[in-house]
Amino acid sequence: MIFYLIRRIFQAIVVLIGVTFLTFILAHVIPGGPARAALGSRATPGQLASFNAQNGYDLPIWDQLYRYFEGLILHFNLGYSYKANQTVRSLILSRLPKTLVLLGISTVFAVIIAVPLGILQTVRRYKPIDYALTGLSFIFYAMPAFLLGTLLILYFAIDLKWFPVAAPSASTVTGILADPRGLVLPILTLSAITIASFSRYMRSSMMEAMAEDYIRTARAKGAGSLRVLFRHALRNALIPIITLLGLSLPTIVGGALITETVFNYPGMGLLTTNAALNDDVPLLLGTTLVAAFATVVGSLLADVLYAVVDPRVRYH
Amino acid sequence: MGIGSNPLIFDEAEGAAPDSSAVTPSGGEASSTGGFAIQVLRVFVENKLAVVGAVVILFMVLFCFLGPVFYHTNQTNAQLALLNSVENAAPSRAHVFGTDANGFDMLGRIMYGGKASLEVGFAAAAIATVVGVLWGAVAGFFGGWVDTVMMRIVDVLLSIPLLFLLIVLAVIFPRSLGLLILVIGFTAWLVPARLVRGETLVLRVREFVQAVRVMGGTSRRIVLRHVVPNTLGTIIVNATFQVADAILYLAALGFIGLGVPAPQTDWGSMLSNGVDYAASGYWWEIYPAGVVIVLVVVAFNFVGDALRDAFEVRLQRR
Numbered sequence: 154m155i156f157y158l159i160r161r162i163f164q165a166i167v168v169l170i171g172v173t174f175l176t177f178i179l180a181h182v183i184p185g186g187p188a189r190a191a192l193g194s195r196a197t198p199g200q201l202a203s204f205n206a207q208n209g210y211d212l213p214i215w216d217q218l219y220r221y222f223e224g225l226i227l228h229f230n231l232g233y234s235y236k237a238n239q240t241v242r243s244l245i246l247s248r249l250p251k252t253l254v255l256l257g258i259s260t261v262f263a264v265i266i267a268v269p270l271g272i273l274q275t276v277r278r279y280k281p282i283d284y285a286l287t288g289l290s291f292i293f294y295a296m297p298a299f300l301l302g303t304l305l306i307l308y309f310a311i312d313l314k315w316f317p318v319a320a321p322s323a324s325t326v327t328g329i330l331a332d333p334r335g336l337v338l339p340i341l342t343l344s345a346i347t348i349a350s351f352s353r354y355m356r357s358s359m360m361e362a363m364a365e366d367y368i369r370t371a372r373a374k375g376a377g378s379l380r381v382l383f384r385h386a387l388r389n390a391l392i393p394i395i396t397l398l399g400l401s402l403p404t405i406v407g408g409a410l411i412t413e414t415v416f417n418y419p420g421m422g423l424l425t426t427n428a429a430l431n432d433d434v435p436l437l438l439g440t441t442l443v444a445a446f447a448t449v450v451g452s453l454l455a456d457v458l459y460a461v462v463d464p465r466v467r468y469h
Numbered sequence: 470m471g472i473g474s475n476p477l478i479f480d481e482a483e484g485a486a487p488d489s490s491a492v493t494p495s496g497g498e499a500s501s502t503g504g505f506a507i508q509v510l511r512v513f514v515e516n517k518l519a520v521v522g523a524v525v526i527l528f529m530v531l532f533c534f535l536g537p538v539f540y541h542t543n544q545t546n547a548q549l550a551l552l553n554s555v556e557n558a559a560p561s562r563a564h565v566f567g568t569d570a571n572g573f574d575m576l577g578r579i580m581y582g583g584k585a586s587l588e589v590g591f592a593a594a595a596i597a598t599v600v601g602v603l604w605g606a607v608a609g610f611f612g613g614w615v616d617t618v619m620m621r622i623v624d625v626l627l628s629i630p631l632l633f634l635l636i637v638l639a640v641i642f643p644r645s646l647g648l649l650i651l652v653i654g655f656t657a658w659l660v661p662a663r664l665v666r667g668e669t670l671v672l673r674v675r676e677f678v679q680a681v682r683v684m685g686g687t688s689r690r691i692v693l694r695h696v697v698p699n700t701l702g703t704i705i706v707n708a709t710f711q712v713a714d715a716i717l718y719l720a721a722l723g724f725i726g727l728g729v730p731a732p733q734t735d736w737g738s739m740l741s742n743g744v745d746y747a748a749s750g751y752w753w754e755i756y757p758a759g760v761v762i763v764l765v766v767v768a769f770n771f772v773g774d775a776l777r778d779a780f781e782v783r784l785q786r787r
C-alpha cells in the first residue's frame with residue numbers, strides 16, 4: 154500500500170512539474186513577449202526594455218526557468234496582474250474557496266443522484282424507465298453547460314421566479330452559503346453533465362457486477378434481492394466510479410468555469426473568463442496553473458481512495 | 470465532453486435501443502461476408518438511431534453550406550440589414566426565425582454560423598485524429614523510454630482542464646477561424662493518442678508484426694502500413710466523437726466571447742449574443758442555435774455509438 158502511494162505521489166509530482174513547465178513556455182510564446190502583453194501594444198521599446206530588465210526577462214532562459222520554479226515553490230509566486238494591479242496569488246486566493254465549494258457540493262450531489270439512477274436502470278433494465286433515462290442522459294450529455302444554465306435561468310429564475318437570476322455574490326464563503334436558493338441553479342447546471350455520464354457508467358458497471366459468479370453464489374445461499382443488490386453488487390460496481398471521478402475532474406473543473414460565467418458566480422472560473430476577455434495573460438496563466446494543480450491533486454486523492462477501497466490494487 | 474471521449478466508458482452500446490444486430494446463422498452455414506466497409510455498414514444501418522443521426526448530420530451540412538444559395542440573406546453588413554428589417558423582430562413570413570439584435574435574419578444566421586461551427590468541428594477533429602494516432606502509434610510501438618516520455622507528456626496535458634488550455638491559447642495568439650481550428654485540434658489529440666497507444670501495445674506482439682520484421686520491414690512501414698490500419702475501427706469511432714466535442718468546445722469559446730471573430734459567427738457566439746435578449750422575451754434568438762447544437766452533437770453520438778457496435782461485431786465474427 155505504501156509503495157503504491159509513493160509511486161502515485163511521485164507520478165503526480167512529475168505531472169505537476171510538467172504542467173508548471175508548460176505554463177512557463179506559454180508565458181514566453183506570446184507574440185511580442187510578456188512585456189508587450191503586460192504593457193499593451195503602444196508601449197515604446199524603451200518601456201519594454203526596462204520592463205524586461207525589472208522582471209528578469211532579459212536573463213538567459215534557464216535562469217528564468219529556475220527563478221520561475223523557485224518563486225513558485227518557495228514563495229507561491231504566481232505572477233502579477235498589471236490589469237488588476239494585484240498579485241495573481243491574492244486574486245486567486247480570494248476566489249478559490251468559493252469555486253471549491255461549488256465544485257464540492259456539485260460533485261457530491263451528482264454522485265448521490267447518479268448512483269441510485271444507475272441502480273434503478275439496472276434493476277429495471279430494458280423497461281420504459283430505462284429507455285427514458287438513457288434518452289435523457291444522451292440529451293443532457295450533448296447539451297453544453299452554458300445552454301443548460303441559460304435555459305434554467307430563463308425558466309426558473311425569470312419566468313417562474315423560484316430562484317434568483319444570479320448566484321450569490323458575497324465575497325466570503327459564509328456569505329455564499331447564507332443564500333442557498335441562489336446556489337440551486339448553478340449546482341444543478343454543473344452536476345447535470347456529471348450525472349448523465351456517471352449514471353450511464355453506473356448502469357454498465359452494475360450490470361457487469363450482477364453477472365458475476367459471486368452474485369449467483371449469494372443467491373444460491375438464499376440472499377434476498379435487496380441484499381444481493383446492495384451488499385454484493387453495489388460495492389463492486391462503485392469502485393470504477395471512483396476512478397471515473399478522478400478522470401472526470403478536468404471536465405468538471407472546465408464545467409465550473411462555464412457555470413460560473415453563466416451565473417456570475419464570483420469564483421475562479423469567472424476570474425478566468427474576465428482575465429481572458431481583458432487580455433490579462435499573467436492572471437490567466439495563474440488560474441490555469443491552479444486549475445491544473447487542483448485537478449492533479451484531486452485525481453491523486455481519487456486514486457488513493459481507490460487503493461483504500463479495492464485491496465486488489467495495493468498488492469499488485 | 471462527449472461520451473466517447475472518456476476512454477473508460479466502453480459500454481455505451483447498452484444505451485441504444487437493443488435491436489438484434491447480430492444475426493446468427495442457423496444450420497452451420499457461414500454468414501455472408503463482404504469487404505470491411507460493407508460489413509461495418511451492414512451493422513450500422515440496422516441501428517435505426519444511427520441512421521437517423523447520419524441523416525441529421527447530412528442534412529445539417531447541406532443546410533449550412535448549400536442553404537444560403539437558396540435562401541439569400543445578408544449576414545455581414547449591419548447597416549444594410551437595418552434597411553430591410555427591424556431588429557429583434559418575431560418570427561414572421563418575411564423572417565422565418567425572426568431577426569436578431571442587429572436585424573440579421575435568424576434562419577440565415579443559423580446557416581452562416583453553422584458553416585463556421587461545422588468547419589471547425591470537422592477540421593479540428595481531423596487534426597486531432599491525425600496527430601493523436603501518430604503520437605499513440607509511435608509511443609506504443611517503440612515502447613521503453615520513448616513510450617514513457619510521450620505518454621507522460623499526454624498525462625501532463627490531460628491534467629489541465631481543456632477549456633483552460635483553449636482559453637489561454639485563444640487569448641495569446643491573434644484569433645481567427647484557422648487559429649481556432651488549430652487550437653481545438655491541438656488540445657483534442659490526447660484521447661486518440663491514448664487509445665491508439667493501448668491498441669498498438671496489443672498489436673505489436675502479434676505474429677504478423679513479427680513476420681514483417683523478419684522480412685526486413687522498417688519500423689516506419691510497420692507503424693504506417695500495419696499498426697494504424699488495424700486500429701482503424703477505434704480511430705474512426707473516436708474521430709466521430711471528436712467532431713461532436715470540437716463543436717461543443719467552439720460553442721463554449723464562442724459563448725465566453727473568444728469564438729470566431731466578427732463578422733463571422735458560430736452557434737456558440739449566437740447563443741451568447743442572444744442570451745441578453747432572451748430574458749426580454751425574444752426567445753427566437755437562442756432556441757434555434759441551442760436546438761441545432763444539441764441536435765448535431767446527439768446525432769454524432771448516435772453515429773459514433775453505432776460505429777463502435779459495428780466494429781466490435783465485425784471483430785467478433787472473425
